[in-house]
Amino acid sequence: MGPGGAxxxxxGGPLSPLTSSLCLPLPGFRRWLCSAAAAPRVCVVGSGxxxxxxxxxxxxxxxxxxxxxxxKLPVPFGLVRFGVAPDHxxxxxxxxxxxxxxxxxxxxxxxxxxxxxxxxxxxxxQAYHAxxxxxxxxDNRVLGIPGENLSGVHSARAFVGWYNGLPENxxxxxxxxxxxxxxxxxxxxALDIARILLSPLQLLxxxxxxxxxxxxxxxxKVKRVWLVGRRGPLQVAFTIKELREMxxxxxxxxxLNPADFTGLEDAVKDAPRPRKRLTELxxxxxxxxxxxxxxxTVSPREWGLKFxxxxxxxxxxxxxSRARGVRMALTRLEGSGDSAKAIPTGDMEELECGLVVSxxxxxxxxxxPAVPFDTQRGIIPNSSGRVEGVPGLYCxxxxxxxxxxxxxxxxxxxxxxxxxxxxxxxGGVLDVSTSREGFGAMESxxxxxxxxxxxxSDWEKIDAAEVARGKAAGKPREKIVDLQEMLRIIGH
Numbered sequence: 376m377g378p379g380g381a382x383x384x385x386x387g388g389p390l391s392p393l394t395s396s397l398c399l400p401l402p403g404f405r406r407w408l409c410s411a412a413a414a415p416r417v418c419v420v421g422s423g424x425x426x427x428x429x430x431x432x433x434x435x436x437x438x439x440x441x442x443x444x445x446x447k448l449p450v451p452f453g454l455v456r457f458g459v460a461p462d463h464x465x466x467x468x469x470x471x472x473x474x475x476x477x478x479x480x481x482x483x484x485x486x487x488x489x490x491x492x493x494x495x496x497x498x499x500x501q502a503y504h505a506x507x508x509x510x511x512x513x514d515n516r517v518l519g520i521p522g523e524n525l526s527g528v529h530s531a532r533a534f535v536g537w538y539n540g541l542p543e544n545x546x547x548x549x550x551x552x553x554x555x556x557x558x559x560x561x562x563x564x565a566l567d568i569a570r571i572l573l574s575p576l577q578l579l580x581x582x583x584x585x586x587x588x589x590x591x592x593x594x595x596k597v598k599r600v601w602l603v604g605r606r607g608p609l610q611v612a613f614t615i616k617e618l619r620e621m622x623x624x625x626x627x628x629x630x631l632n633p634a635d636f637t638g639l640e641d642a643v644k645d646a647p648r649p650r651k652r653l654t655e656l657x658x659x660x661x662x663x664x665x666x667x668x669x670x671x672t673v674s675p676r677e678w679g680l681k682f683x684x685x686x687x688x689x690x691x692x693x694x695x696s697r698a699r700g701v702r703m704a705l706t707r708l709e710g711s712g713d714s715a716k717a718i719p720t721g722d723m724e725e726l727e728c729g730l731v732v733s734x735x736x737x738x739x740x741x742x743x744p745a746v747p748f749d750t751q752r753g754i755i756p757n758s759s760g761r762v763e764g765v766p767g768l769y770c771x772x773x774x775x776x777x778x779x780x781x782x783x784x785x786x787x788x789x790x791x792x793x794x795x796x797x798x799x800x801x802g803g804v805l806d807v808s809t810s811r812e813g814f815g816a817m818e819s820x821x822x823x824x825x826x827x828x829x830x831x832s833d834w835e836k837i838d839a840a841e842v843a844r845g846k847a848a849g850k851p852r853e854k855i856v857d858l859q860e861m862l863r864i865i866g867h
Contacts, residue, residue, distance in 0.1 A: 423453020425772020522689030553729020760792025
């Protein structure tokens with residue numbers, strides 16, 4: 376602490392009042408939290424929003440803590456880089472905050488290290504006072520129906536990874552030669568995929584979409600996208616901003632059946648405002664008469680929402696090689712609101728399509744046999760981020776609460792876990808009297824196993840290369856999608 380209680384940065388000079396207030400102890404915290412007397416070493420596994428927000432909160436509220444962030448890819452930022460749609464650059468602005476955190480003198484980034492394979496969680500626990508698992512949801516939920524492994528059927532996670540440059544999805548090669556695509560799911564990710572499939576190329580060319588997926592979309596024959604859900608309009612999970620964006624998409628016409636919305640105006644009168652506004656926008660869109668246009672200017676592309684249909688089977692082509700459609704059970708709803716259940720009526724319907732994308736949710740996987748994992752719920756059992764039965768081990772983000780919510784949800788959730796770490800440091804639950812080596816111990820283990828970590832300054836070289844390539848193509852960046860090429864750029 377500096378004169379008058381201000382926090383002073385290394386090299387002299389007080390921080391601004393705003394910054395110094397972040398350095399002050401939280402209510403109930405002793406002032407030592409801002410001193411360097413206790414120097415706990417904290418490890419965060421995963422460099423997506425959950426990992427960075429957890430690190431940020433600990434660094435801000437404990438002036439002595441040192442945080443190491445581990446990531447299995449050479450490049451950081453998780454779903455901000457690989458999940459956010461390329462035409463939503465404003466959502467990626469959080470990268471600026473994460474970069475500030477990574478450049479802090481008390482934070483270090485170690486990419487290209489897979490926890491559970493290159494290093495065990497037990498080894499991390501030996502080297503750090505606290506270990507926070509923030510590795511997100513690395514898999515997708517399966518439909519569990521016949522035909523879902525046919526060619527032409529993809530998970531939303533893989534499809535989004537393909538157009539966003541996730542290295543593991545670069546060989547996806549979706550067949551876009553069909554006219555109709557079917558997306559199973561009524562969430563924002565489903566709308567993102569529909570929008571990318573139907574967006575005019577001149578809009579996508581100005582984004583950081585990968586060169587390979589842009590080339591594939593340029594040859595795409597897809598002109599109709601159906602988004603199918605098991606429940607009704609009152610249960611859709613997408614938000615009004617994304618729906619409005621889809622309705623206003625140039626060159627694509629919304630097709631909503633007015634019969635699907637009968638009586639809903641009364642049903643939403645007392646609903647929460649976001650649900651009410653969302654439903655009113657769907658009703659307005661369904662009832663709007665298309666403007667009279669000469670035939671040649673009618674939108675060549677269209678999209679629509681189909682409700683109360685549950686996929687039963689992906690139907691194969693005659694030779695059994697690929698998908699030609701989906702057989703669906705029509706459903707009725709039991710109950711109301713978000714808790715309404717879809718019950719099959721016994722009636723069936725077939726929808727012809729050549730591309731099926733399953734957007735029914737992401738799923739976390741167990742990382743290490745030493746870490747408890749609830750396979751039913753796909754989370755690490757925890758209380759406020761404290762992993763049950765394993766003192767000193769914590770979790771934040773999707774692996775803590777399940778794969779739901781937007782970045783702000785993850786931020787609040789991560790701050791909650793970070794708070795638990797800070798409380799355990801203050802309360803003596805975490806013994807900081809014995810020093811831990813942190814990355815010093817990990818470095819020798821990794822070297823002995825032939826693993827070369829990637830630093831944040833290494834990432835900044837990759838970043839500069841991507842931005843330079845993008846500039847040449849009139850884009851914000853051209854993502855490098857090959858792991859070996861990333862490592863070559865930094866001389867690994």
